Amino acid sequence: MTSLPVPLRYEIRRSAERGYADHGWLQSYHSFSFAQYDDPRHRQFGALRVINEDWIAAGHGFDTHGHRDMEIITYVLEGELSHKDSMGNTSMIRPGEVQRMSAGSGVMHSEYNHTENHTTHLLQIWLLPNQRNVKPGYEQKAFSESEKRGHLRLVVSPDGRAGSVSIYQDALVYAGLFDDDEMAEHYLPAGRWAYVHVARGNVRVNDISLQNGDALKVTDETVLRLSHGSHAEVLLFDLAAASCFSASASSL
Numbered sequence: 060m061t062s063l064p065v066p067l068r069y070e071i072r073r074s075a076e077r078g079y080a081d082h083g084w085l086q087s088y089h090s091f092s093f094a095q096y097d098d099p100r101h102r103q104f105g106a107l108r109v110i111n112e113d114w115i116a117a118g119h120g121f122d123t124h125g126h127r128d129m130e131i132i133t134y135v136l137e138g139e140l141s142h143k144d145s146m147g148n149t150s151m152i153r154p155g156e157v158q159r160m161s162a163g164s165g166v167m168h169s170e171y172n173h174t175e176n177h178t179t180h181l182l183q184i185w186l187l188p189n190q191r192n193v194k195p196g197y198e199q200k201a202f203s204e205s206e207k208r209g210h211l212r213l214v215v216s217p218d219g220r221a222g223s224v225s226i227y228q229d230a231l232v233y234a235g236l237f238d239d240d241e242m243a244e245h246y247l248p249a250g251r252w253a254y255v256h257v258a259r260g261n262v263r264v265n266d267i268s269l270q271n272g273d274a275l276k277v278t279d280e281t282v283l284r285l286s287h288g289s290h291a292e293v294l295l296f297d298l299a300a301a302s303c304f305s306a307s308a309s310s311l
Contacts, residue, residue: 068279069265072101074272077112084119088112090256090274104276105252105298106228109185112258112272114178115140120171126162130186130226132215133158133170134234134294136258138179144168148197152181156201157214157234159224163193182258182294188227198224207234209241211285211295231297237262237288245283245295252298253277260291 078089078096090110092102102108108129120141133140133152140152144160145167152158160166172179200222206212215232219225223232235243237260247253254276261270263286269275277283278300285293 068277069267070276070278071267071269072274072276074270077272084116086114088272103187104254105296105300106187106189106230107184107254107296107298108187109183110256110274111183112181113183114180115170115172116178117172117174117176120173121169123167123169125165125167126160127165128188128191129162130188130228131160131162132182132184132186132224132226132232133160134182134184134258136180136182136292138172138174138177138181140179140181141171141173142168143171144195144197146195146197150199152199155203156199157224158199159197159215159226161188161193161196161227163188163195163227166195182256184232184294186226186228186230189229190227193227200224202234204236207236209235209237209243211235211243211245211293229299233295233297235285235291235293235295237285237291237293239288240286241288242284242286244285245297247277247280247283247297250300252300253280253283254296254298255283255285256294256296258292258294260289262286262288262291262293 080087089096135152135154142150211233213221213223214234216223255264256274257269259271
């Protein structure tokens with residue numbers, strides 16, 4: 060079958076094109092420039108600055124370290140992740156839960172897989188905030204499979220609407236699960252961009268086939284149609300076209 064040309068308003072980011080780091084206990088794919096991986100073509104998209112797909116080995120994790128002026132979203136796909144921070148929060152993040160940490164004026168935290176023999180698989184997502192030096196904050200909410208099955212469930216928003224977690228940015232994040240004939244549409248107002256990341260499985264977005272780890276950047280479209288999924292778990296970012304400021308890879 061002949062592949063149709065991809066319209067210029069779309070840019071496909073294939074999984075195999077991402078940056079990769081092997082730290083032994085941590086395997087990580089970087090959709091955007093991060094740490095030692097610097098690609099000028101993929102440094103940010105609107106306010107979306109980081110999507111790292113991480114596998115953390117049992118008994119390992121990120122020791123206490125600091126961040127500031129970043130909205131950090133943790134989305135666990137398999138296993139569990141223990142969180143502790145300088146705000147006094149301690150929690151366990153499991154599949155179906157979304158954690159938001161606003162680093163603001165500065166926060167210290169650690170993330171750990173304390174299990175004895177299970178790898179934790181997660182997405183760590185960073186968005187640039189629209190305000191600097193805010194008071195650090197923390198929020199964690201669970202979203203059931205039924206809420207996402209064949210739907211795009213809002214999980215992150217600027218104002219916490221519809222039970223989502225809130226962030227300091229004009230960004231909406233949706234999560235959806237798709238199989239077989241399940242289909243969902245998302246409408247983009249003028250001046251909005253979209254970024255679709257396939258966390259696992261495969262799905263079509265406006266007849267563009269995407270697989271596990273692939274992403275689609277959309278800059279001039281009115282509707283996105285997700286269909287023909289197979290064990291697909293998808294995150295869709297609805298973003299203001301212009302971000303408030305940029306960050307270099309070396310500053311992360």
